[in-house]
Amino acid sequence: MNTTRTTPPRPVDVAAAFPWLAPLGRTAYRLHPRPGAPTPQDSSVGGPLLWPARQPWPTCDLWHEGPPCPLVPIAQVYARDVPLLRSFGRADLLQVLWCPSEHPPDFKLVTQLFWRNAADVTDVLTDPPEPSETEADFDHLVPEPCVLAPEPVTEYPNLLELSGRAQRRLKDPETWRAAGVAVDGAYEGHTEYFYADELSMAPGWKLGGWAPWGRTDPVARYCHHCGARMAPLLTIASTEWDGDRRWVAEEDRDLAAQVGRDASSPAGIQIADNDNLQIYVCPTYPGAFPYPGGSHGHTELVQ
Numbered sequence: 001m002n003t004t005r006t007t008p009p010r011p012v013d014v015a016a017a018f019p020w021l022a023p024l025g026r027t028a029y030r031l032h033p034r035p036g037a038p039t040p041q042d043s044s045v046g047g048p049l050l051w052p053a054r055q056p057w058p059t060c061d062l063w064h065e066g067p068p069c070p071l072v073p074i075a076q077v078y079a080r081d082v083p084l085l086r087s088f089g090r091a092d093l094l095q096v097l098w099c100p101s102e103h104p105p106d107f108k109l110v111t112q113l114f115w116r117n118a119a120d121v122t123d124v125l126t127d128p129p130e131p132s133e134t135e136a137d138f139d140h141l142v143p144e145p146c147v148l149a150p151e152p153v154t155e156y157p158n159l160l161e162l163s164g165r166a167q168r169r170l171k172d173p174e175t176w177r178a179a180g181v182a183v184d185g186a187y188e189g190h191t192e193y194f195y196a197d198e199l200s201m202a203p204g205w206k207l208g209g210w211a212p213w214g215r216t217d218p219v220a221r222y223c224h225h226c227g228a229r230m231a232p233l234l235t236i237a238s239t240e241w242d243g244d245r246r247w248v249a250e251e252d253r254d255l256a257a258q259v260g261r262d263a264s265s266p267a268g269i270q271i272a273d274n275d276n277l278q279i280y281v282c283p284t285y286p287g288a289f290p291y292p293g294g295s296h297g298h299t300e301l302v303q
Contacts, residue, residue, distance in 0.1 A: 005149040005249040014156055014199050017179040024157055029082045029150045029207025030202050031132045033267050040124055043081045046143030049073050051125040060099035060110045070129040072099035072142055083085055084208045088176050088281055091115035096227050100131055100141040140270035154168050155209040160197040161218045170195050189220045190265030204240040211278050223282035230280035238274040245267040
């Protein structure tokens with residue numbers, strides 16, 4: 001696993017300044033993928049999976065000529081690195097794969113999740129099938145192998161997910177003055193955006209926390225099987241930080257100062273117009289038992 005990554009302290013302690021927001025805090029694990037050489041025994045993005053040799057490799061047969069296209073590994077995360085995974089079930093390993101093509105008519109990605117117990121995999125597949133050049137015609141959907149440095153942070157909801165009353169309070173400068181917080185500069189007169197940009201959600205790849213929104217207003221997701229409201233599980237991000245680098249890890253300050261896309265997108269993934277792919281999971285039955293059929297959740301393209 002990679003060296004430690006440390007998110008700079010937020011300029012305001014949200015729970016202390018606004019106790020009415022404190023109950024909405026959620027733990028997210030920023031994964032901080034960085035180029036490396038992961039093994040099947042490592043948590044990774046785009047690395048080799050701890051895949052049972054006798055289990056068929058998942059494929060996609062939508063809009064492909066010829067045989068089904070093998071899916072490509074996107075992420076593998078062990079609960080020993082991200083304890084939050086334990087809250088989603090008794091499996092200790094999450095694996096995510098997708099088809100490296102954007103399928104019409106809506107150009108969404110075909111994504112599959114697998115939960116398993118790592119100790120059950122005693123014979124590991126060493127030569128998984130790979131898409132042909134024709135099938136993997138989207139290089140930006142085949143991630144570069146990255147090791148991870150998971151880091152827990154506390155997140156608060158997207159501004160649009162807050163109640164109308166909470167939004168009005170954050171827009172009122174008096175709310176901030178009463179909390180002893182001075183908001184000036186570009187945010188003067190727009191204090192709610194200071195919350196949205198600086199205090200609410202971390203960018204980049206992460207597990208748990210709150211879902212990012214932007215292109216659309218928040219839309220609640222409900223499980224097709226039991227009707228329970230689904231929770232954010234994994235955010236797959238096109239970039240690790242935004243233009244002014246508010247959330248860049250302390251150890252990456254020099255990297256963030258570099259010019260070019262590679263610095264902010266170590267895995268080389270680009271979803272639509274620099275979007276995120278948000279994977280949700282059912283809290284009632286998230287895949288509490290490992291099984292080969294995929295997750296009890298579904299994917300949504302957001303941001």
